[in-house]
Amino acid sequence: MELKKYIESNSKRFLDELIELLRIPSVSADPAYEKEVFKAADFVKNSLEAAGVDHAEICPTDGYPIVYGEKIIDPAAPTVLIYGHYDVQPADPLDLWDSPPFEPVIKKTKNHPNGAIFARGSADDKGQFYMHVKAFEAMLASEQLNCNVKFMIEGEEEVGSENLDVFVRDNQDKLKADVVLISDTSMISLEHPSVTVGLRGLAYMQVEVTGPNIDLHSGTFGGGVANPINVLCKMISSLHDENNHITIPGFYDDVEEYSKEYRQQLNKAPFDEVEYKEKLDIKETYGEEGYTTIERVGIRPTLDVNGIWGGYTGEGAKTVLPSKANAKISMRLVPNQNHKAIAKLFEDRFKSIAPPAVKVKVVPHHGGQAAVIPTDSIGYKAAEAAIDEAFGKKAIPTREGGSIPITALFQQVLGLDPILLGFGLDTDAIHSPNEHYGVDNYFKGIETIALFFKHYHQLSNKDKG
Amino acid sequence: MELKKYIESNSKRFLDELIELLRIPSVSADPAYEKEVFKAADFVKNSLEAAGVDHAEICPTDGYPIVYGEKIIDPAAPTVLIYGHYDVQPADPLDLWDSPPFEPVIKKTKNHPNGAIFARGSADDKGQFYMHVKAFEAMLASEQLNCNVKFMIEGEEEVGSENLDVFVRDNQDKLKADVVLISDTSMISLEHPSVTVGLRGLAYMQVEVTGPNIDLHSGTFGGGVANPINVLCKMISSLHDENNHITIPGFYDDVEEYSKEYRQQLNKAPFDEVEYKEKLDIKETYGEEGYTTIERVGIRPTLDVNGIWGGYTGEGAKTVLPSKANAKISMRLVPNQNHKAIAKLFEDRFKSIAPPAVKVKVVPHHGGQAAVIPTDSIGYKAAEAAIDEAFGKKAIPTREGGSIPITALFQQVLGLDPILLGFGLDTDAIHSPNEHYGVDNYFKGIETIALFFKHYHQLSNKDKG
Numbered sequence: 001m002e003l004k005k006y007i008e009s010n011s012k013r014f015l016d017e018l019i020e021l022l023r024i025p026s027v028s029a030d031p032a033y034e035k036e037v038f039k040a041a042d043f044v045k046n047s048l049e050a051a052g053v054d055h056a057e058i059c060p061t062d063g064y065p066i067v068y069g070e071k072i073i074d075p076a077a078p079t080v081l082i083y084g085h086y087d088v089q090p091a092d093p094l095d096l097w098d099s100p101p102f103e104p105v106i107k108k109t110k111n112h113p114n115g116a117i118f119a120r121g122s123a124d125d126k127g128q129f130y131m132h133v134k135a136f137e138a139m140l141a142s143e144q145l146n147c148n149v150k151f152m153i154e155g156e157e158e159v160g161s162e163n164l165d166v167f168v169r170d171n172q173d174k175l176k177a178d179v180v181l182i183s184d185t186s187m188i189s190l191e192h193p194s195v196t197v198g199l200r201g202l203a204y205m206q207v208e209v210t211g212p213n214i215d216l217h218s219g220t221f222g223g224g225v226a227n228p229i230n231v232l233c234k235m236i237s238s239l240h241d242e243n244n245h246i247t248i249p250g251f252y253d254d255v256e257e258y259s260k261e262y263r264q265q266l267n268k269a270p271f272d273e274v275e276y277k278e279k280l281d282i283k284e285t286y287g288e289e290g291y292t293t294i295e296r297v298g299i300r301p302t303l304d305v306n307g308i309w310g311g312y313t314g315e316g317a318k319t320v321l322p323s324k325a326n327a328k329i330s331m332r333l334v335p336n337q338n339h340k341a342i343a344k345l346f347e348d349r350f351k352s353i354a355p356p357a358v359k360v361k362v363v364p365h366h367g368g369q370a371a372v373i374p375t376d377s378i379g380y381k382a383a384e385a386a387i388d389e390a391f392g393k394k395a396i397p398t399r400e401g402g403s404i405p406i407t408a409l410f411q412q413v414l415g416l417d418p419i420l421l422g423f424g425l426d427t428d429a430i431h432s433p434n435e436h437y438g439v440d441n442y443f444k445g446i447e448t449i450a451l452f453f454k455h456y457h458q459l460s461n462k463d464k465g
Numbered sequence: 466m467e468l469k470k471y472i473e474s475n476s477k478r479f480l481d482e483l484i485e486l487l488r489i490p491s492v493s494a495d496p497a498y499e500k501e502v503f504k505a506a507d508f509v510k511n512s513l514e515a516a517g518v519d520h521a522e523i524c525p526t527d528g529y530p531i532v533y534g535e536k537i538i539d540p541a542a543p544t545v546l547i548y549g550h551y552d553v554q555p556a557d558p559l560d561l562w563d564s565p566p567f568e569p570v571i572k573k574t575k576n577h578p579n580g581a582i583f584a585r586g587s588a589d590d591k592g593q594f595y596m597h598v599k600a601f602e603a604m605l606a607s608e609q610l611n612c613n614v615k616f617m618i619e620g621e622e623e624v625g626s627e628n629l630d631v632f633v634r635d636n637q638d639k640l641k642a643d644v645v646l647i648s649d650t651s652m653i654s655l656e657h658p659s660v661t662v663g664l665r666g667l668a669y670m671q672v673e674v675t676g677p678n679i680d681l682h683s684g685t686f687g688g689g690v691a692n693p694i695n696v697l698c699k700m701i702s703s704l705h706d707e708n709n710h711i712t713i714p715g716f717y718d719d720v721e722e723y724s725k726e727y728r729q730q731l732n733k734a735p736f737d738e739v740e741y742k743e744k745l746d747i748k749e750t751y752g753e754e755g756y757t758t759i760e761r762v763g764i765r766p767t768l769d770v771n772g773i774w775g776g777y778t779g780e781g782a783k784t785v786l787p788s789k790a791n792a793k794i795s796m797r798l799v800p801n802q803n804h805k806a807i808a809k810l811f812e813d814r815f816k817s818i819a820p821p822a823v824k825v826k827v828v829p830h831h832g833g834q835a836a837v838i839p840t841d842s843i844g845y846k847a848a849e850a851a852i853d854e855a856f857g858k859k860a861i862p863t864r865e866g867g868s869i870p871i872t873a874l875f876q877q878v879l880g881l882d883p884i885l886l887g888f889g890l891d892t893d894a895i896h897s898p899n900e901h902y903g904v905d906n907y908f909k910g911i912e913t914i915a916l917f918f919k920h921y922h923q924l925s926n927k928d929k930g
Contacts, residue, residue: 028781029780029781029782029783030779030781031780089783090779092779093680096680158783159781159782160782186685200684202684202784204782204784206782211747211751212746212747213745213746214561214745214894214897214899215558215561215896215897216745216896216897217866217895217896217897218767218769218797218896219665219667219797219866219867219868220651220762220865220866220867220891220895221762221866222762222769222795222797222866223752223761223762223765223766223767223769223797223866224750224751224752224758224761224762224866225745225747225750225751225752226747226749226750226751227769227770229701229769229770229771229772229773229792230701230702230705230769230770231751233697233698233699233701233702233770233773234701234702234705236694236695236698236699236702237695237699237701237702237703238702240695240699280677280678280679280681280690281678282676282678282822283821284691284820284821285690286676286689286690286691286696286822286823287688287689287690288688296688296689297685297686297687297688297689300688301688302683302687302688304683304688304694304695304786305692305694305698305775305776306683306694306776306777306782306783306784306787307694307775307777307778307783307785307787308694308698308775308776308790309774309775309778310770310772310773310774311770311772311793312555312772312793313772313773313774313791313793314494314495314555314772315494315495315496316493316494316495316555316624316830317494317623317624317625317671317771317793317795317830317831318494318554318623318771318772318793319667319669319771319795319868319896320771320896320897321769321771322772325773326778327694328776328778328783330683330687330782330784332683332684332687332688355749355751357747357748357749357751358747358751365781365782400684400685401682401684401685401686401687401688401689402682402684403684426685429679430682430685431681431682431683431784431785432679432680432785433679433680434679
């Protein structure tokens, strides 16, 4: 097939371009990287133009810009809207990286025998959205593009996509499409290709507990004054009961209880708990009583402390009774849980359990709704057909624990169910040191995406009659 | 009195010398300051020689050196051993200092209307041990020194005095004395001069909880894998019950229960809880059920988290499920509690409450025994008489929450009950930002120390016959 040939004969350049993009430390959470984030936006615009869009533009927002590009081959043809993000997670802890996070290297791993690109953002999401740019280039060059294409690549996904929300609401005509295609999730493996049909939502909070107004000597004052760290620990631990159920009143009110049948189906997905524990070097998994690991990360809401700090954390010993203790706490939400309502429930609860001896501040960071993707749409069928043709296997529908707040936005504002066609693996260490993305996954993804367009076009026409 | 005149006419130099010493950032807990700690030792040796000791030496140890100096006026005369430390606590958090911690400035405060020296170590303990060097100089210059003097000034008090322990055991002849005099504690106020007759012991631990072997994405893994921060908080909070009693089995076995009478006596010490709360800007005090604030910090053991850290603590939001969480936890101990035994009880308990889903490391940092000083000794009576003459007030015996592990060492190895004649105030913010030491306290201390020598000499002779 000519398209496949084109991809093969340009594979080195396709890889080099991605590596060049990965060299840009576009960390959206840390103001220190502001310039680099803008630099990444320019890179995306240029790459879209080089790939052959009719026009591309950098759309300013109150935060980091959104890169938009489109190619309209025929107003009558179906239109595919591609979403991705060029910003990345912070790279720390840096000392745990085997190679610098923004100096990509290709190394073989157990799950990537033909090599993987090690760099922050390689899988989340630069390596994945860039597959769409290259698939588009390949289709165009081999004269097989039969759908209109719109690209919307943002720079604030890792910090809540707040300005994207505004952008989408303000540009509904411009973004008009028949389907949204996103590669920002993972698949089980290249042997078990899967499509994500569910994502959890997110409510991310920051809390501060203040005891005395200054740091005190723990000998002179210890025992007489509330220690904000002791109190914060007590408060955090009281957010779960002995069965690891979350104790925030009303938290589970909108959580769907699934049928035995559904849960059995869900647990059929290939998952080796022994290997899972070995890989993470843990004796036991840990979570909500009465649910399997697949269910705990897929269909159940959770509450995790993402960061905590207070008092003396340097070398040696300092006998201080600190003034403040802080924590970043996030909750993963399931369909029907409203992230704003949950944030409020958390705030009320957290303040209510604080002893009068301390002051408490609660600041919501950002959030997003959970999403469920129907499997009877043309888009989903096209994804199934593409995977079938590319892998010779039937796609397994999976629920993923992560959140892409934007999916819910597309459903609400544009009325489009996004297709979550991701090619990363759970072991690719996204958000962790040594994040990587398989070279085979990259090229297989480019091929599968092109096939998605082919099948989407066919099925749409069939659909019309 | 000539001695008083000498102090007055040299007061500017006495202050300038202390300020020079305070400029040296001799932070023993942080290896980054190693050179400075040695520099402080040299300063102490030179100042002893300048003050007129027969000889001074810098005694190397496995850690930071101990400065020794002596003046023997008459083998038959009583000998006073002075103990102090030239190392200081770390200064962070630096941003909370109104002026740089190692650039001393004199400012007036509510409790120090004639000014206080603001600098790390001003009260703990440079400003206090240096009073002895100047009192010695003044007595010698005004020909009123009637006791032999031995100085032992160490550089590891803030990190556990481990090498001092060795030094004292190896140099019992050299350190032979009739009494040990230490100024490393506080008094209630210049209007209520007091002598410390009790100190709490200390057991300082560092703990590490490890969940997965790498940082994970809290979406993909959250709910399925033990989050070490959540677990650490649960473990820490379980160390106290709902009445703020410590739940470590055996922890209270050796804790003395005091009589109603004793507790009433103790609670007679001037203490204004309203002002205490105002100063610390807290609505309520907080501590063990059934005890007053004075009792909680004086005669009851406590457990405080001195520092905690784990996960993402930078700007913005990072949805990480971290691999590790750490805490520094110290326990203040009361007489009869053995700090090594308590450290072991803590370690056993902490490991026993860890769920199998995590690994736990417990490392004892350092510790020390609590101390009780008898009030019927010649030394204590001399302190009372000195305060009487200097302040025209009767000294109030007090229990202090802090620890000076060395006091127990003196009692055990040298068989000497140290006299804890401190001149700082609880509000001097030792171990905190903006530590300071009153100028009046400094000079009143020099005078009182000289008077201690006078009365100690008199009372010893009376004692002899």
